[in-house]
Amino acid sequence: MTTASRRPRTRIQTRNRDAIMAAALDVFAAQGFRGATLDQIAEAAGLSKPNVLYYFPSKEAIHEALLADLMADWLAPLRAIDPAGEPLAEILAYVRAKLAMSRERSRESRLFANEILQGAPRMGPVLAGELRALVAEKAAVIRRWQAEGRIAPVHPVHLIMSVWALTQHYADFEVQVQALIDGDPWEEAERHLMHHFTRVLAP
Amino acid sequence: MTTASRRPRTRIQTRNRDAIMAAALDVFAAQGFRGATLDQIAEAAGLSKPNVLYYFPSKEAIHEALLADLMADWLAPLRAIDPAGEPLAEILAYVRAKLAMSRERSRESRLFANEILQGAPRMGPVLAGELRALVAEKAAVIRRWQAEGRIAPVHPVHLIMSVWALTQHYADFEVQVQALIDGDPWEEAERHLMHHFTRVLAP
DNA sequence: GTCTATAGAAGGATAGAC
C-alpha cells in the first residue's frame, strides 16, 4: 500500500482480479467491447460494479489487460516452429497446436477476432510490430525450406495466414460450424486439416 | 441490392432508404451492432436521426434489413456450382467468385462475421435452415464427384467451410493482412488460393 | 418529410458510509 505497485498483493486481490479477468473474457468474447457492460462483467465475476472498478480503473483497462495477456500465448505456437526441424512435420505440428488452441481457448480467439474486425483500434501497433516481425522471421525459414526443395513453393506469408484462417474459423464461427456439422467438428477438423496441409505442402 | 418491397415508393423515399442502408452497412460493419449508433448512421446518410427513424422503425430493423439483403447474394456463388460441370473447374470457380465477393463487398463480409461471432442472434434460423440445406445439397454433389474419382476425397462440408474461411479472412481480418503484406493482398491471395485448392483437390 | 426538442432508459464512473 505504501509502494506504488500495480500488482495485486493479497490473496483476495489476486482472486478477485482473476475472477474479473475471467468474467470479462466471457463477456467481451461474446458481445464485443461496446456490447459488453460492466454490469454483466460484475455479475459474472460475483462482484458489485463499483468493486470491479476498484480493481481496474475502467472498462477499457480490463479489455486492454485481456489483450495484453493474449498475445504472448497466441504467438507461442508460431514461435515454436523450429528451423532445424523436418519442414512438413514442423508445419503440421504448428497447425495441430493452433487448432488445439482454437478449441481450448475459443473465447480468446473470439476476443481477438472482435478486435481485428473492428480495425484493431487497440492492437494495431502489435500487428505492425511484433506480429509482422515474427511472421517475417518464420516466412524466411519456410522460404529456405522451399529453396532446398523440402516443401512445395507456396507463398509463406499466405501459408501462415491460411493456417490462422482455417483454425480460427472453427472457434470464431463456431455457431455456424455447429449448424452444419453433426459429429464433433474439432475431431473432423483435425483430420481434415492434416490431410489438407499435407497435400498442399508435400514437395 | 434492391430488396423488392411490396409498396411503391417515391423517388425521394427510395433514395433516402438506400442512403440509410448504405450508411448503416458502413457503420455496422465497422462497429458491430451494439457499437453502431443512430447518430453515426444518420450523419453518414446525410439525414437527421429522427428522419432515419421515419424510414425504419428502429435500429434493429435497419440491421435486419441489411442481413436479409445479404444472404441471397452471399450464397449465390455456392448455388452456382454445377453438378454437370467439370469438378475441379467448378470448385476453383467457386473459390474465385467467393474471393472476388470478399474483395468487392468486404463490408458485407464483416457485417456477417460480426453477426456470427456474437452467436448469430438474428441469423441462427437461417444457418440451421437455408444454409444447412444448401451445403448438404452441394456436399452431395462433391461426394458423387469423389466417388467417381474425379477429385480427391476430402470431407465435403469441411472443404466448403475452408473456402469460406480462406476467402473471408482477407476481408474480415483486412487490417491484419495489410500489416503483413506489402503488395496487393488480393492479387496474391487469388494466385495462392488457386494453387492451394488445386493441390488439395487434384485426384 | 424533415426538423428541433426532449423523454426515458442504460451504462460508465464516482462519493462516501461501513
Next chain:
DNA sequence: GTCTATCCTTCTATAGAC
C-alpha cells in the same frame, strides 16, 4: 475492500412544429 446511492453522459426513440 465492499456496498448503496447517485451523477452524468450517451443512446434509442417519440412528440410535435413546420
